[in-house]
Amino acid sequence: MMRSTDPVPVFFAALLVLAAAAVPASAQNLPKPEDVLGFKVGDDYHLATYPQAVEYFKRLAAASDRVKLADMGKTSMGQTMTYALISLPQNLAALEKHKDIARRLSLARLSPAEAQTLAREGRAVVYLDGGLHASECAPAQHNIQLAYDLAAAQDPKTLRILNDVILVLVFANPDGMNLLADWYHPNVGTPFEVAPLPRLYHIYAGHDNNRDSLLANLVETQNITRLVNREWFPVIYYNHHQTAPFPARIWTPPNSEPTNPNVHPLLVRWQNMIGSAMGAAFDEEGKEGAISRIVFDTWYPGYMTQVVDSHNIISILTETALFRYATPRFYTVRDFPAAYQDLTMSAFYPNPWRGGWWRLRDAVDYCLTASKSVLDVASKYREELLYNKYRMGADTIERFRKEPPYAYILPADQADPGNLALLLNRMILLGLEVYKAEESFTSDGVAYPAGTYLLPVSQPFGLFLKNAFEEQKYPDLRKYPDLWQGLVASKPFEGAPFEAYDMMGWTLPHQFGLTSVPAQTPVEVKMSPQKEVRTGPGRVEDRASFGFLLSASENRSYAAANRVLKAGGRVARAKKEFTVQGQAYPAGSFILPGGSVQAPVVEKIARDLDLRVVGLADRPNVETSDIKKPRLAIYQSWMASAEEGWTRFVLDEFDFAYDVLHDADVRAGSLRAKYDVLIMPDYGGGQAVVEGYAKGTMPPAYVGGITPNGLRNLKVFAESGGTIVFLNGVCEMAIEMFGAPARNVLKGVKAQDFICSGSILRMEFDPAQPLAYGMPKEAPAVFADSPAFEISPSYGGKREAKSVAKYAAENTLLSGWIHGEKLIKDRSAVLDVSYEKGRLVLLGFPVQFRAQPYGTFKLLFNALLN
Ligand SMILES: [Zn+2]
Numbered sequence: 001m002m003r004s005t006d007p008v009p010v011f012f013a014a015l016l017v018l019a020a021a022a023v024p025a026s027a028q029n030l031p032k033p034e035d036v037l038g039f040k041v042g043d044d045y046h047l048a049t050y051p052q053a054v055e056y057f058k059r060l061a062a063a064s065d066r067v068k069l070a071d072m073g074k075t076s077m078g079q080t081m082t083y084a085l086i087s088l089p090q091n092l093a094a095l096e097k098h099k100d101i102a103r104r105l106s107l108a109r110l111s112p113a114e115a116q117t118l119a120r121e122g123r124a125v126v127y128l129d130g131g132l133h134a135s136e137c138a139p140a141q142h143n144i145q146l147a148y149d150l151a152a153a154q155d156p157k158t159l160r161i162l163n164d165v166i167l168v169l170v171f172a173n174p175d176g177m178n179l180l181a182d183w184y185h186p187n188v189g190t191p192f193e194v195a196p197l198p199r200l201y202h203i204y205a206g207h208d209n210n211r212d213s214l215l216a217n218l219v220e221t222q223n224i225t226r227l228v229n230r231e232w233f234p235v236i237y238y239n240h241h242q243t244a245p246f247p248a249r250i251w252t253p254p255n256s257e258p259t260n261p262n263v264h265p266l267l268v269r270w271q272n273m274i275g276s277a278m279g280a281a282f283d284e285e286g287k288e289g290a291i292s293r294i295v296f297d298t299w300y301p302g303y304m305t306q307v308v309d310s311h312n313i314i315s316i317l318t319e320t321a322l323f324r325y326a327t328p329r330f331y332t333v334r335d336f337p338a339a340y341q342d343l344t345m346s347a348f349y350p351n352p353w354r355g356g357w358w359r360l361r362d363a364v365d366y367c368l369t370a371s372k373s374v375l376d377v378a379s380k381y382r383e384e385l386l387y388n389k390y391r392m393g394a395d396t397i398e399r400f401r402k403e404p405p406y407a408y409i410l411p412a413d414q415a416d417p418g419n420l421a422l423l424l425n426r427m428i429l430l431g432l433e434v435y436k437a438e439e440s441f442t443s444d445g446v447a448y449p450a451g452t453y454l455l456p457v458s459q460p461f462g463l464f465l466k467n468a469f470e471e472q473k474y475p476d477l478r479k480y481p482d483l484w485q486g487l488v489a490s491k492p493f494e495g496a497p498f499e500a501y502d503m504m505g506w507t508l509p510h511q512f513g514l515t516s517v518p519a520q521t522p523v524e525v526k527m528s529p530q531k532e533v534r535t536g537p538g539r540v541e542d543r544a545s546f547g548f549l550l551s552a553s554e555n556r557s558y559a560a561a562n563r564v565l566k567a568g569g570r571v572a573r574a575k576k577e578f579t580v581q582g583q584a585y586p587a588g589s590f591i592l593p594g595g596s597v598q599a600p601v602v603e604k605i606a607r608d609l610d611l612r613v614v615g616l617a618d619r620p621n622v623e624t625s626d627i628k629k630p631r632l633a634i635y636q637s638w639m640a641s642a643e644e645g646w647t648r649f650v651l652d653e654f655d656f657a658y659d660v661l662h663d664a665d666v667r668a669g670s671l672r673a674k675y676d677v678l679i680m681p682d683y684g685g686g687q688a689v690v691e692g693y694a695k696g697t698m699p700p701a702y703v704g705g706i707t708p709n710g711l712r713n714l715k716v717f718a719e720s721g722g723t724i725v726f727l728n729g730v731c732e733m734a735i736e737m738f739g740a741p742a743r744n745v746l747k748g749v750k751a752q753d754f755i756c757s758g759s760i761l762r763m764e765f766d767p768a769q770p771l772a773y774g775m776p777k778e779a780p781a782v783f784a785d786s787p788a789f790e791i792s793p794s795y796g797g798k799r800e801a802k803s804v805a806k807y808a809a810e811n812t813l814l815s816g817w818i819h820g821e822k823l824i825k826d827r828s829a830v831l832d833v834s835y836e837k838g839r840l841v842l843l844g845f846p847v848q849f850r851a852q853p854y855g856t857f858k859l860l861f862n863a864l865l866n
Helices: 009-029 033-037 050-063 095-107 112-121 138-152 156-164 174-187 206-210 219-232 265-284 304-309 360-380 382-402 417-429 462-469 555-566 599-609 642-653 663-668 687-691 707-719 728-736 854-864
Strands: 067-074 080-086 124-130 165-171 236-241 314-320 329-331 356-358 407-410 435-437 441-443 446-448 453-456 527-529 539-541 547-550 571-574 578-580 583-585 590-593 612-616 624-627 632-635 659-661 677-680 723-727 742-744 759-765 778-783 789-791 801-807 813-815 828-835 838-843
Touching: 033 050, 033 138, 050 067, 050 080, 050 138, 050 165, 050 174, 067 219, 080 138, 080 219, 095 112, 095 124, 095 219, 095 382, 112 382, 124 138, 124 219, 124 360, 124 382, 138 156, 138 165, 138 236, 138 360, 156 165, 156 360, 165 219, 165 360, 206 642, 219 304, 219 417, 236 304, 236 360, 265 314, 265 360, 265 382, 304 314, 314 360, 356 360, 360 382, 382 462, 417 453, 417 555, 417 854, 453 462, 539 599, 547 555, 555 571, 555 590, 555 599, 555 854, 599 612, 632 642, 642 854, 663 707, 677 728, 677 854, 687 707, 707 723, 707 838, 723 728, 723 854, 728 742, 728 838, 742 828, 778 854, 789 801, 789 828, 838 854
Parallel strands: 124 165, 124 236, 236 314, 539 612, 632 659, 632 677, 677 723, 723 838
Antiparallel strands: 067 080, 080 165, 329 356, 407 453, 435 453, 435 527, 441 446, 547 590, 547 612, 571 590, 571 624, 578 583, 742 789, 759 778, 759 801, 759 813, 801 828, 828 838
């Protein structure tokens, strides 16, 4: 990684003259942020909203020939996502050329000589965003100042940067900027000035909008993914945050351990180098408190940063220090944790922060130093970065020509073809090459028919494919103290095992309930590239003189059933497995008598959902029970939970209509008159639900939870025939507060004895029971700090628990890590509890976790539709 030896000095000097001659007039005419916002960026108590920021960008772009704007799609709440391209005018005039160079180097199907030529000619595209986590408010504000600084600068260093770099500047969560400003501004000057936002700052995901990048469920993630993996192919991807480990003022790479193995080693080197360059920039400017190498690891690839690492894009995460919003705070050394009070110098914290005022503007200034430092590195090492991008892609293509896995093979006849299509289309969006076999072939002794899908790992982003599809083997860091302790002589580690910052296992085909086979030997077959994977065209097959049939094993069948119910049609579910024309259909499959719903309605639903609907000539020979359109509500605490948001996301995706209930609605009661089913999302235990925020910590409308009275109302709801569905951690509430006859065997167990904070486990289901309709007998399931149940004796039959799913007795772990496996072997994971006239459903593992395990959504759907 030597510094560029070829900065084209003659051309550069000429450019400076030109720029200097052209600039003074235009620089004077540039609007400053305060001219548009009415306050300076980072002023105490002031946050710009997204429309204000875009208004400023528009005014700046109109006045400056260094700034161009473009749109990349809509947000979840319908705003247009506008981004800025910032560079010298001659680069902006040649955007298509530079985009093409970036793409060709990234896709790496070039000779080293061709790559060298392109690297010399190309510009370093740097993607940079602010505002992903809206309550970490400095980064989005800093975007505004950064755009102005770059547009207005006349100094040689910035002109050099703008000559070498094309900056793609993005507001990652526009909705969140508004939600936050709308909450904060009215609270300024009240006792609740720094009170937490009582709702998610992304309507579905909240903080988890940085856990979505592996699958890209959210439209914002999809827009950014398209921009990065299909349009701009940046060399560096910089994602700003604002939760530095206190008292550090900013956290930069190098990262903590463990390190994800599916990245090119060059990428880790560049991350470390850029992180160190940033640290030096802080010390040069006298900004204390830059720290590295603690807290944030690179294991989980669902973050915006780590997902691009295996696309050979150097991701940079920083965490600037935060107090709350735009409210300043003064700190003394005595506020620091004891370990930091001595201000001890260390290799990754050589310039400790000594305390003092910390204002929004300080955080904005730290963000600016960090951003400009990254741009400076991109400029200084432009050619090496571009060539290394090619090198990482070319190495990956070459490596998996010679070593397994050679490809991932996905048969087309999966139990849920909709899941297969969805996963493969998302992988195409994420830049992967997906193929379809045009002939039958054999791999590792197994025969596959024509039409089988293949994803060769020998492709430029093959490491991402491997990362997403393989089973994770999380390293037990206790075994390798030499690798992470950083001491003269490392010591054996005696304590509890180390967890990752987030998930330890995520294998996507497992989460989707799909068969995916890694090829251990090279696969030779004629195959064609796929731009889009379709399961359809959706249509009604066979004569439908009696009615229609939808298989219970397909998620889209539930959406279709919801649409038929909405259209006023009758929907019944088969109580047992049965066959139609020699084809077996599982218990729970949907039967739609034709008399109740018109054929064109069903045909339209089939087309829109790309779903195969079977026409029934005769009534199938199986007992059925009718289902009603569920009168459904989901509880939403003011203590916002991303899992509540993701649950709504899944309901919306599959056409479930529902109301949202707040504390006051539950306290008011009469729930049974309005609803049949209530969803209690994962708020940990029931304490948060019942007690909520303490009085005095929030404006009065947001304190107090549902109260014991509301809890009583929920019990009455269930006793009088309603169903309450408890998700994951909140199952504790069903046991402790409703008296569900079960015990969580993991309650109170210490980390020394059990850890499984995010892995994929083998689960056994009983598909004869309505809650497990459409599930296979065995399937992978996400486990994330979940309970495991032992059923207690029932009380006179009024509260009886039936086990619907349990953790496998053997080989429980499929992907990730579990410590203390024996504690959950053979224990129940899903309980169907009769409760007087009603029912409690305990989904003891997160069936809809981050809207990713499409293979287990049916557990939730079945709880709502029967
Ligand atoms: Zn953050």
